[in-house]
Amino acid sequence: MIPYQPIAAPGAPLARRNPVAKVAAALVVSVALIATVDPVAPAVAIGFELAVVPLFGVGYAALARRAWPLLASALGIFCTLVLFAAERTGTLLWQVGPVEITTGVLVTALGMALRVIAVALPGVLIFATTDPTDLTDALIQNVKAPPRFAIGALAAFRLVPLLALEWQMVSLARRARGIEAGRNPLTRLRLFGSTAFTLLVGAIRRGTRLATAMDARGFDSGTPRTSARRQQFTVADAALVAGAAVLASGALAVSVALGTFRPLVG
Structure with missing residues (x-):
């Protein structure tokens, strides 16, 4: 089952910050790092992000368990760019048949992989x-934000573990009927597609019922709603956003100072 409950220590200084402030801080870092494709700026940002992980009350082992799909994605991007990049500039380092690995390709691939990690890691910390x-x-x-949208998003987020459980149930039901892929990769791919389609149909039906239930409870009536738990945006929350801006600016400044800054456009 996919976990969605927070794993931070309750008294951690950054974990106690306003959720909107944490999302805003992550967006500031992400927007700044998207502006460059060099590996230095995201590497510096990753260093800062890992340094503040204890302030969120999360252990590095727990963070690694949450972030392993992110690391796998970054590795896949790196390997894909190294093997299939269209432009191969710089010094030739290694060649096997038609595949040529050059310094330019390595720098570009490393920059893209590190940028994926640097941009997504704050999001992992936020939801953890x-x-x-x-x-x-x-x-x-x-x-x-409109309550209909916000509470609808919350309900959808709560249903993610249910989808994971249904995937297991559909797979076990097919196995009980003797429908298995065995060691055939094509059959496994076909079963994966059909199972995903089954879950998609079920998710659409569940979403339709959920929307009808929300409308029946007046979420689209336009009547002002009250909140049971107040969420205050304090000076400390503003300082978190400002600190994220300083972090992003510092990462870009280091890249510019070292002469490695490569703008995404231009």
């Missing part, structure tokens, strides 16, 4: 340290 209900309350109170 934030209760989904608190995030919904903060979006409604501090960002003035």
